[in-house]
Amino acid sequence: xxxxxxxxxxxxxxxxxxxxxxxxxxxxxxxxxxxxxxxxxxxxxxxxxxxxxxxxxxxxxxxxxxxxxxxxxxxxxx
Numbered sequence: 007x008x009x010x011x012x013x014x015x016x017x018x019x020x021x022x023x024x025x026x027x028x029x030x031x032x033x034x035x036x037x038x039x040x041x042x043x044x045x046x047x048x049x050x051x052x053x054x055x056x057x058x059x060x061x062x063x064x065x066x067x068x069x070x071x072x073x074x075x076x077x078x079x080x081x082x083x084x
Contacts, residue, residue, distance in 0.1 A: 019075035025056035026072055
């Protein structure tokens with residue numbers, strides 16, 4: 007089972023928002039929350055994959071694109 011793969015599919019908006027959040031997560035001291043070093047292995051792998059896949063990360067209008075993606079993903083208020 008150790009060498010089997012799991013595929014996760016995300017929309018462009020989901021990938022952008024998740025990539026930004028994972029970047030913040032990695033820059034924060036979360037050792038009390040993420041107390042098992044093994045958990046960081048998949049976190050870093052996912053973050054690295056997103057960094058390579060989300061071309062908009064380095065766009066000059068990144069902040070505007072990120073906010074627009076967040077708006078589209080938020081559930082509408084009833």
